[in-house]
Amino acid sequence: MIEKALRGNSRYWGWIGFLFIVIFVGFLFYLRQFGYGLGITGLNRDVTWGLYIAQFTFLVGVAASAVMVVLPYYLHDFKAFGKITILGETLAIASVVMCGTFIFVDMGQPLRIPNVFIFPSPNSLMFWDTIALGGYLVLNVIISINVIASEKKGTPPPGWIKPIILLSIPWAISIHTVTAFLYSGLAARPFWMTAILAPRFLASAFSGGPALLLLLVFLLRKFTRFDPGREPIQKLGLIITYAMTINVFFVLMEIFTAFYSGIPEHLDHFKFLYVGLHGNTTLVPWMWVSSILAVISLVLLYIPKTRNNETVLGLACVTVFVSIWIEKGLGMVITGFVPNPLGEVTRYWPTFTETMITIGVYAIGALIVTIFYKATLSIRGEVSV
Amino acid sequence: MTIDRRKFIKTAGLASLAGLVGKNVLGQDVSEVIEPGAFDRLAGLQSPLQAQRWAMAVDIKKCENQHDCTKCIDACHLVHNVPEFDNPKDEIKWIWKEPFEHAFHEQENEFQKTELIHSTPLLFCNHCDNPPCVSVCPTRATWKREDGIVMMDWHRCIGCRYCMAGCPYGSRSFNWRDPRPFIKNLQRDYPTRMRGVVEKCTFCDERLALGMLPACVEACDAGALVFGDLEDPEADIRKLLNDNFSIRRKPGLGTQPEIYYIVS
Secondary structure (H helix, E strand, O other): OHHHHHOOOHHHHHHHHHHHHHHHHHHHHHHHHHHHOHHHOOOOOOOOOOHHHHHHHHHHHHHHOOHHHHHHHHHOOOHHHHHOHHHHHHHHHHHHHHHHHHHHHHOOOHHHOOHHHHOOOOOOHHHHHHHHHHHHHHHHHHHHHHHHHHHHHOOOOOOOHHHHHHHHHHHHHHHHHHHHHHHHOOOOOOOOOOOOHHHHHHHHHHHHHHHHHHHHHHHHHHHOOOOOOHHHHHHHHHHHHHHHHHHHHHHHHHHHHHHHHOOHHHHHHHHHHHOOEOOEOOOHHHHHHHHHHHHHHHHHHHOHHHHHOHHHHHHHHHHHHHHHHHHHHHHHHHHHOOOOOOOOOOOOOOOHHHHHHHHHHHHHHHHHHHHHHHHHHHHOOOOOO | OOOOHHHHHHHHHHHHHHHHOOEOOOOOEHHHHOOOOHHHHHOOOOOOOOOOOEEEEEEHHHHHOOOOOOHHHHHHHHHOOOOOOOOOOOOOOOOEEOOHHHHOOOOOOOOOOHHHHOOOOEEOOOOOOOOHHHHHOOOOOEEEOOOOOEEEOOOOOOOOOHHHHHOOOOOOEEOOOOOHHHOOOOOOOOOOOOOOOEEOOOOOHHHHOOOOOOHHHHHOOOOOEEEEEOOOOOOHHHHHHHHOOEEOOOHHHOOOOOEEEEOO
16 A cells, blocks of 8 residues: 555655655754753743644544544445545544644653553543544554555455444544543633533534545645545535534634623633733734634535535635634634633744744644555556556 | 651661761861751651641731732742743742732722732642642642642653643743753752743642741741641631631632632
8 A cells, every 4th residue: 555655756756855844844843842842932831832732622623524524424325425535534544643743742741751651640631632532543544544455455345344434433523522621621711611612623623624625635636537526525515514504603602601691701711812802912813814714604605506616615615724723723722821810911922933843743744644645546546656 | 755666776877877977077066067957857856747738828918018028939939949030931930929910810809908909919839629730630740648738740740731721820830941040049959840841839848848837938027828737726727717817719619729818
């Protein structure tokens, strides 16, 4: 399987080379952080988690969203997803690897991470999240490798893989639920301490993840002979429409509860997000862009004429993805710390080093996705080399 | 006081050692070189301070009367090798002063006693009975002792900062960079920390073990800090809390902080 990824045309190698350079640059910046400490980031005593943990959270969602193609295909035998299911599963692998890497780069003493296993602490949600994500990675690696291998042999996947695939469905839900519990169980952070956090995470995951998958499908179709046909694209578009609707609905519920109750410790966080707090408006323009994009995406997705037009659908996917990335990959984590439990507002914004490390980690994910997609498409004869 | 076998042997051994080196190689008298009571403490003759439930009472009025006094903070930060940074981004603090409206966020009101509303109460780790930081720690690098002290193992901490997200009091600090160059006056009898770990007040567990009160309590001449065992009906802190009105930070969270603020 892997040998298929080791052959390709010059455009393929150019892309791989580019990713390696980005990863290497990210690694060099990480060495700086490793030597100096996390003080090289924008983090501080009040805002102790930032870009890294936010990307982790966002990507757990992308990983979980594979279930949106796995479930229809394997549970309901929805044949049209036959060509894209493996793309979703391998995207999940890349996402979990990025999640782990973001956790690694966020640790103050990364070399002590084995302590999590040496001193297992069932009290801590982080312990359970490690198990959930680790398990999900193993499941998806087993599934993907076997499915790709059987495609190569031209046989249906072995029978024993079916129960593992079915297990991966609730497991996908669990990874994002446990990740939400990581936040929603903290009495110290009223912004996160909401029972709707896990459902909200799932809704944003099931819209943002498939939107990314659909964009990747469009890219593959443009650059290779891969063509899943019209039906799966339209179905995925419909899934995104429903999930995005639920996501926006949940956000509005949060906003209603905070503003109508008027309890300052809840309200202040939302003020920080949408109007600024104590003169700090760091996230305000971002959140408004996110909100406007969400509205645009829903309009584009609701009208059958625009949703059925694949160019417009692609545009809608971009708006969904960017809107959710801002909401989850920027707003969700930082705002939990602003204001802090003492009511103080401290500014946080990622530094250049932090941003470069983040881009480097994303490049690792892109590399994994590329390798898996290349192997799959080569086996199917959908790329020339 | 009964002396058990172990203590007797230790005492006898140390006594003979002291006898042997009555005058050291430089001809100095040992008593001038070794601090008074050191042998006693080593021998365990000065027994450690023990309790079932350690707690601290802070008398805001007595503390405020000292105006810009920072003796307790200075003493704590000195004995614990707490680094001093000149920017708030890297800041590490075990004890600090915070305006009342922040210290008692959402417990303040516009027409409160002027002296209270303008006060800057001292903040510590609250050594909660139900510490959220302990629940969230993925390596049990922070834990609660039987006597209620919330401890911290800097050698096990992986620096994930989940405890900082979980603490409702902002009591924990993280070493964003190597703290050692920023320690003004290095104390050799207390460890320094490295970058990438969390630290906080430990009610001076190392001093209690040697029979000494916490450094901040000892440093306060105003008597604004009273430390003791809440399970001991005769303890000063019990009488103080019985006779005065006290408040705690964020009482609604169920953490049961063990720092009491006397506001009467």
